[in-house]
Amino acid sequence: DAGITQSPRHKVTETGTPVTLRCHQTENHRYMYWYRQDPGHGLRLIHYSYGVKDTDKGEVSDGYSVSRSKTEDFLLTLESATSSQTSVYFCAIRGTGANEKLFFGSGTQLSVL
């Protein structure tokens, strides 16, 4: 398995609280991604990063921010969690050139009550 660790694996939080999810990789890959998965929607891209301090928005970025201060860590923050952000969040990494495969972490189940 690719070296991707997501934490926490499960979290329950209350509406209005900030939440940070962490993705850690040991592959030294350049690209990192945050997706959310919801029934009927497949995987939707929230934010992605193409290098340290280089990030961009995906299709569902409202209410989320990200940071990448080191190659190995990509943090996803929900500024003020809402019930619509209850979802399963997946981190993915991708190398360049011969390493064009995209590998996923095990996911974080987030419930916002």
Next chain:
Amino acid sequence: GEDVEQSLFLSVREGDSSVINCTYTDSSSTYLYWYKQEPGAGLQLLTYIFSNMDMKQDQRLTVLLNKKDKHLSLRIADTQTGDSAIYFCAELDTGTASKLTFGTGTRLQVTL
């Protein structure tokens, strides 16, 4: 923007071949991927194809790419009950900083 479409459900009998289809819209796609997700699990990369290829075979899996029609298919030979899962296709567009767009997934049900 990019759009990737898949049918939602496919049912096949054990031992038959399964064909899962996917259409995409972005002509600048470079790589196209197939992922498998079992219940409660993450996404497992099955195979991928570079956009200048027409076909790729890997054991029971065959990927066909029709660039003209922007159509991708995954054929699973001798389908087994362990193949029951959701299958996602995805396209990589390196023209937009390597953004990957996924389809909504096809649930494959294998019956005895």
